[in-house]
Amino acid sequence: MDRSGEFQKWKTQSLNKADLSRKGSVDDDVVELVRLLNGREQFFTTSSCAGRILLLDGSINSCEIQKQNCSWLLVTHRLCAKDDVLSALKKAKGDAVLKFEPFVLHVQCRQLQDAQVLHSVAIESGFRNSGITVGKRGKTMLAVRSTHGLEVPLSHYGRLMVTEEYIDFLLKIANQKMEENKKRIERFYRCLRLALERAEAGGLQPEAEKTTPPVYTHRRKRKTGKAHGQRSSPEGRTDFASDEDNAEISLSFFPENY
Template sequence: MRKKKVAMEKTFGQWKKQCLNKLDLSKKGSVDEDIQHVVSLLNSCEEFFTTSSCSGRIILTDGMSGLSRSNGDAVLKFEPLVLHIQCQKLEDAQLMHSVAINSGFKNSGLTVNKKGKIITAVRSTHCLEVPLSHDGKLLVEHEYIHFLTQIANQKMEENFRRLQRFYQNLQTALSSDRLHNPHPLASQEQQDLAHSKETAKIERNETTVNKPRQRSQHKTDCYHGDGDSSLLELDDCLYLFT
């Protein structure tokens, strides 16, 4: 059992090394500044590493340069933070899921694939997606677009508050978990050392006996450690920044 656990930890370490060393293939090409501290904390832990992240964003979709020049279906979207974290063990994923839920990311969940990769997805439900034009024709008044951008910016502010709560709760959870659950291999080494000392003590006691006698059997217990955002410019904006 212990050999199997060591092999699993080695495999996880290889996955982590491969993921963190590969190129960032996102359009931005780097981790969002607003979530960098969370990503760095997770990747510094041996039990976790991040596979993808986005701090949240407000965008106009359809690839147009502005609403007045759109010839398609323009949609205003707010997408909250999303974070995918690969976890070493199921208990680690459960801990991460608990932190996410308690921080306001109610749409978070766990998945396990055929290779045994355990992923925690940190997500929330306060999204926004509103169509603004169809075939180049604006469907709503400019006043309503201003209203929508205010709503989107408010959602972004709430998104960042939840992100900060997640970071604080994560720090607390990791500190508490390490305090109550030391590394299993270290624990096994301590047990082996204690067992060796006890055996040596018994042998020393036996050598002090002068007369032969029948030895009693000693039973020893053995333990196995088994985005970016701002208010919408109506004629000249593709991405919105708060």
């Protein structure tokens, strides 16, 4: 099977699988973006999240390792009110953590050049923590990520450790980050649509980013002892991020211009 045919097979299999995410569907704020990418033969999305504010309850270590070990007290993809958080905190029995998780999108690309074009658009749109991974059989994945996350513990063994005034302060920051997050998604969609339209009209690829985008090449393990990377699984809309991805993410407490 040629490279193009193999990619189309991967795309068909991935898009036909059930959505295994907690929500079970694509978030409203990224529906048009996901549709735009999946409508082009050189791309398909494997996971996405428009951004969310959450309140998790559990031990701090287990929450860091895997959210499934925590109790989800509250989750919203919209602006969050203090009363909602206070009400959810009443159910906390462990270490409750308030988090804002920004937009994330994983896109399988037909070839490296396609990923580089998409990476350039993502960087110009404000997603400066995005990166490209080349895995087994030449699979090329672009992770579009942002760095303006937020994570703050609020309670310990069910006991609230902060004041309501501080919670109100944190939510103002989280809501500002959510609003900025939505602006970046909209900017990314507009820039990407324009870049693709220009490429299709002129038969040319948009100008790639001036600097070389980060590319991580995974190789098979051999007897010589060379390490190989973890194979990514395009299971519907499940999380793609690996330990290597997590190592790249840096979180900023305050939003820009706060």
